[in-house]
Amino acid sequence: MYFEAESNGIKYQVNVNETRNSWKVSLKAEDQEWINYEIAKVDYLTADGAISLIFKNSSYLVDVTGQDTEYTVYTRGSFRTVRIYNEEKILHESLKKGGGFGGGASLDSGMPGKIVKILVTPGQEVAADTPLVIMEAMKMENEMRAPRDVKIHAIHVKEGDAVESGAVLISYES
Amino acid sequence: MLFKRVLIANRGEIAIRVIRCCRELGIETIAVYSDVDRNSAHVLLADRAYMIGPGPSKESYLNVDKILAVARECGADAIHPGYGFMSENADFARRVEAAGINFIGPTPENIVAMGDKLSSRELMKAAGVPTVPGSDGIIRDIEHAQNEAERIGYPVMIKASAGGGGKGIRVAFSPSELPSAFRTCQSEGRNYFGDDRVFIERFIQNPKHIEIQVFGDKHGNVVHLFERECSMQRRNQKILEESPSISVPQAVREEMGRVAVKAAKAIDYVGAGTIEFIFDNKTKEFFFMEMNTRLQVEHPITEMVTGVDLVQEQLFVAAGRKLSFKQADITQKGHSIELRICAEDPVNFTPSPGKIRRCRLPQGPFVRVDGYAYPGYEIPIYYDPMIAKLIVWGHTREECIHRLKRALAETMLTGVKSNLVLHKNILEHPVFLDGSYTTQFIEQEIKGKKQRQLFMFVDEHVFLISAAISAYKDSKLRDVSNFNLASRWKDVGRKTSLRV
Known part of the structure; x- marks a missing residue:
């Protein structure tokens, strides 16, 4: 099964095939050669409610959450969110404008909270990583930053607003 | 007579810490909780539990009327405030005592005396506790600045009175740098804040946060339980603490203890408290910053190296007993480090x-x-x-770090982001390992x-x-x-055909 994936800012092509006794996974990072792994099913098994993965003789206890196009992998105290698209989803994404890799078409609230300050105005062009909004949640003020170079289209909240998880705060121009 | 029933006006791990202590003493425990905390472990573990309001702290854990009403209703004879929330609220302490209930903490007067940063520093200065050397008031001109800087000792920091956010602050390492630093500071103060008054303070080059645990009783005894180093901070909040600090020489350690006891005695301190010092790792000088009039988050590392149960001692002292130990009984054995595990992005x-x-x-020995x-x-x-x-303990700092x-490596926490990996990185970092890290570590290295x-x-x-x-x-x-949904008829057909 063919996928396209993005992990930690790097794009990959991925092939996954299941045989009776193993998982065959091939990865190709941009401008790199294909790397082929064959992982025996005994090296990828459920243990203690998680996945015990023995990879290059390193023992990882892995937990994977998520579904559809976004999976978060937890292991050894680290975690990584991997965006992954099968052929159907790749088609779907290519039809959507502006979406897909590198953040969506808007800045959404990841958790319920209160808008403390809005740092940009509509029409403004900002570089990746520029703070856009300061939001208060869990007793702390958090800066929410631009995922890439964007032009601000509209601001959908005002300072002092309480927002729910998933609320659209700012939309970008496509 | 110790207490029969203790209400814990807090949540989370500290509420559980107090529940554990009470249970070991045969005291009944009362939990209070906000409606979103119904499934919080402190509610599951307490003997009794009372809902006191909705999620926001203001309407629940800070709701004095409601907490006092619960205390009266269930017949609690003492309230433990934990840390945060109501723990350093003099008015709460007063109202608890007025209701005839014991407040497990300092006196309201203690809280007031140390509540304000500026006035507490003046109070401590008067008691002979070292504070960061600085000018007495506003600097008039360059000559005045030179005299004051000479008296304070270089390097000095010139600060605009109204300054903030990095503006209006200059450092002079020698007399030759002073005039231009003074002038820039004055003009920045004038331009940014409309106020050109400046003052001078000693500049601490390698600042460390070292604090001393103190304990007082209602009979005038005060004992210290040595230091904790809490220099590892993000957002001005500690994330790793250790005791002892390898940066503090033995003679300085003993002096810090003596000074901390003097500070606590100056205000007739009762209960567990912490004197925070800013420590210059270059000169090994220390200066009073503030006193926390409560049990600290990082109290377990002191418990691990001294063998004293600080929460139990809090209960004993609140019940009027004399301290169960004397200064000579307190020694530091081995090394202990605490890591705060937070559900937060590690970067x-x-x-x-x-x-x-x-x-x-994790489980296992000394964990x-x-x-x-x-x-x-x-x-x-x-x-x-x-x-x-x-929190782990080891005979030496090295053993302690290896154990951590x-x-x-045994810890697994998934579903939320956590700072586990940040801790792993800190434990591998040469500047942490050699002990020279300062309060700037996270900012500079991570x-x-x-x-x-x-x-x-x-x-x-x-x-x-x-x-x-x-x-x-x-x-x-x-x-x-999808296949099944699209062809339920085929599915049934196939199953039927399999029947003989």
Whole structure:
């Protein structure tokens, strides 16, 4: 099964095939050669409610959450969110404008909270990583930053607003 | 007579810490909780539990009337405030005592005396406790600045009275740098804040946060329990503490203890308290910053190296007993480090509330975990993101660090982001290992690092392969269910044909 994936800012092509006794996974990072792994099913098994993965003789206890196009992998105290698209989803994404890799078409609230300050105005062009909004949640003020170079289209909240998880705060121009 | 029933006006791990202590003493425990905390572990563990309001702290854990009403209703004879929330609220302490209930903490007068940073510093200065050397008031001109800087000792910091946000602050390392620093500061003050008054303070070059645990009783005794180093901070909040500090020479350690006892005696301090010092790692001088009139988050490391149960002692002192130890009884044995495990992004420190999937905390010799997380627990958005403290003990600092690494390797926390990997990185860092780290460590060595650099304990491809296999399985599952949905008739037909 063919996928396209993005992990930690790097794009990959991925092939996954299941045989009776193993998982065959091939990865190709941009401008790199294909790397082929064959992982025996005994090296990828459920243990203690998680996945015990023995990879290059390193023992990882892995937990994977998520579904559809976004999976978060937890292991050894680290975690990584991997965006992954099968052929159907790749088609779907290519039809959507502006979406897909590198953040969506808007800045959404990841958790319920209160808008403390809005740092940009509509029409403004900002570089990746520029703070856009300061939001208060869990007793702390958090800066929410631009995922890439964007032009601000509209601001959908005002300072002092309480927002729910998933609320659209700012939309970008496509 | 010790208490029969203690109400704990707090939540999370500290509420559980107090419950544990009470239970060991045969005291009944009363938990209070906000409606979002119904499934919080402190409610599950207490003998009795009372709902006191909705999620926001103001309407529940800070609701004095409601907490006092519960205390009266259930016949509590003492209230433990934990840390945070009502712990340093003199008015609360007064109202508890007025209701005929024991407040397990300092006197309201103690809280007031140390409540204001500026006035407490003046108070301590008068008691002979060293404070950061500075000019007496505003600097008039360059000559005045030179005289004051000479008296204070270089390097000095010139600060605009109204300054802030990095503006209006200049450092002069020698007399030759002073005039221009003074002039720039004055003009920045005038331009940015409309106020050109400046003052001078000693500039602490390698600042460390060293604090001394003190304990007083109602009979005038005060004892110190040595130091904790808390220089590892992010957002001005501690994330790793250790005791003892390898930066403090023995003679200085004893002097700090003496000074801390003097400071506590100056205000007739009762109960557990902490005197915070800013420590110059270059000159080994220390200066009073503030006093926390409560039990601290990091109290377990002192318990580990001194063998004193600080919460139990709090209860004894509140009940009117004399301290159960004298200064000569207190020694430091071995080394202890505490890591604060927080549900937050390890790189930019934004909180990550959500549902915990897997939670396996370390066990084994000389490992203590004070926490309240469990699998399936949803971390509420209203409170602190710290969900557990990992505390270990070792004969030496090296052994302690190795044990911490072992404990972290056993720890699994998934479903929410956590700072576990940040701790792993700190424990490998040469500046932490040699003990020279300052309060600037996170800012200088960690902040702005990419996840890639921090996540060095995992082969990148492990993330990708795991996600890819999951995505593959999910796709297959969807295909099968689609097939079935589309052809229930065929499905039934096939099953029928299999019957003989």
